[in-house]
Amino acid sequence: MDPLSALRDFTIRGELDKIVRVNGEFRFGSDYSFPCSAETAYRSKQGNLYTIETLVYYIKNHHIKHTEYLQNARTQGISSVTFPDRKPLLDYLTGKVSSSDAIEFLVPQNPKFPDLPSVDEYRPEDPVIVGAAIDAVDEDDGFKDSTNVDYMAMIRAIERPLKDRESLLECKNRNFYNVLVTSTKREEERQRIESQQRKDGLVAKSRLMGSDDRGLGGYGDDLGYDANPKPKMHLKGGKIGEGVPIILVPSAFQTLITIYNVKEFLEDGVFIPTDVKVKQMKGARPDCVTVQKKFSRDRDRVVTAYEVRDKPSALKSEDWDRVVAVFVLGKEWQFKDWPFKDHVEIFNKIIGFFMRFEDDSLESAKNVKQWNVKIISISKNKRHQDRAAALEVWDRLEEFVRSRSHS
Template identity: 30%
Template structure:
């Protein structure tokens, strides 16, 4: 198989963790697959661009249909989801998904766990050339050289026979292909997705029906006089409901802690621009402009592209004002690799700290991490020194990883 086809490029870029760029119709870079029209594979040597609907050489089960580049890329982006969540999101976005029977085989091949797959279709032009056909022995006679050259050029009888044999070749049946069978369960997937969508619609309607309607007879009517009335002497500790609601909401906002060192790549000067605008700016440049250093930042992010609601995150670089109950809201810590950063924290040992929170270590792509980082349970984020358009892919990787961790470890927070 050619190294320039979309399937090979997607596998190579996934194994080597190179960024894959999504481009919209107007040429701008996007993060959502549904907003893109083209997928770009670019490295230091060359660049390849394919429409996202480009078919690949990976066959769907035992049928003659092949998966598209869009389907395989969507599977890689949602590999952490369960089968039900993956199928439901694919149906909502209108993207064809990989069948349940093929999912693990496709992921193993694209991530490099397996070197090949029985479902890959090899074109005749890729298999007709055998090893050693291009090698010509200098000790051979002229007649032998002409005979081999004629066979390679396709004008001899041997070449016709070879083409006929290749055209009739079929993939051998393996234990994996026999167990998979030749039946398609696509209709069952569609039925299951329909059931999930109906169930979600019923739950939404039931939630709306439970809310009291102030316009209906008998519904409690809010009194502006009662709302404005201060607490009575019989209950001096009573507080307005708006204050209680505000306190309840703020107690569920996740907290991100970054290093306080001025030499750190990420500081309170540039963290908001990186995580919200997906663009890295040197902290020194911002300080030179005379910008004051904020004590606390609020970063807002949409969990889904078509979602109107934005989830807030609090970002701090000092834990001096954290209350004991606030530590339960800490979901992420950026570290520089120095253990003194955790002094006076609730968890002062890296082994204990990164067992309770998600850890990240940010570095330049061309530098090696510190030796201490290799022994800590942290995830590395690599930024390119000069290619700012690649920042978007790194930030997307960060948010996806953090959200997966929060879902598994702290689902009670408002993320």
């Protein structure tokens, strides 16, 4: 029995619990077993044949919302059933309909050669096929003289293409997420090492020249860090302290940018809601996140690393000298116990950003409009616009850092 018919049979009989995955195959009780990657006869409206793994996961989870189903399937690395295919497929598997135009069952055995494997079982490299074909012709057609038999024509008659160029490029049942994660980590480590090497080289050069301020220093220059070691600067001086600069974000979930999703927004230019990130991270709350500007209008610009934190109370006095930006809630209590007189002083020494959805009520930004902060608007649904918003944050931040460094 083919995988699709077996799954339909078990679904109608209410025996889905008997379908168990064991290593790389699904076992249908003690009746059948199929490889997880085996294609079924059900073709999606997008043109591809669904695998038995995709259909088993769908029929066992068809009762949940489509968005949640897509997210869960993606997390487990399983291809999902598209929304247009959901109802027709469910109706067929549950027996509400007996057939569907989307079903393309395998071609039956060749009636000319009943002893040969079916067309879909044929593999050109199998020598048994050739032998069986010869025997079949001798028996059925009475050929006695093998010199009159065109064996190649017989073989071609039962050949079929197993894969074409398009199906090879689709890489079905392959998940390259781990490859992406590994390569990204390697690239980040390479950039970190190169940045440190450049910094060490400039520090050594400046010491050798005995120079304090000859153009090598200045945190906000094109190199993106302070090459001359200076004593830590106090807030009254207006400059940035020694070390990696800090960006503060609110710890409250009612704000758009938090410690959970700030990295994707600033590094990749993509806004992911905090609740989604919390589920993906399984609730693990990072104390500190490092972000870098990985996209720019200026492709030759060297990226700078920033620390992102959401616990101002944990900052030491010297840490405050490194704080360059803050994402604000729009509430005064966010700045309680900060080492400043008021929000006027705060936003003279630290650049502020307020993130909002573009169609939200302006009432939410009532306090913010009285502060010296930049309001950044993003769309609730148009994720392709996030990059422009993130780039605006980076442009404002870098301009502010340069002005502080040279003040």
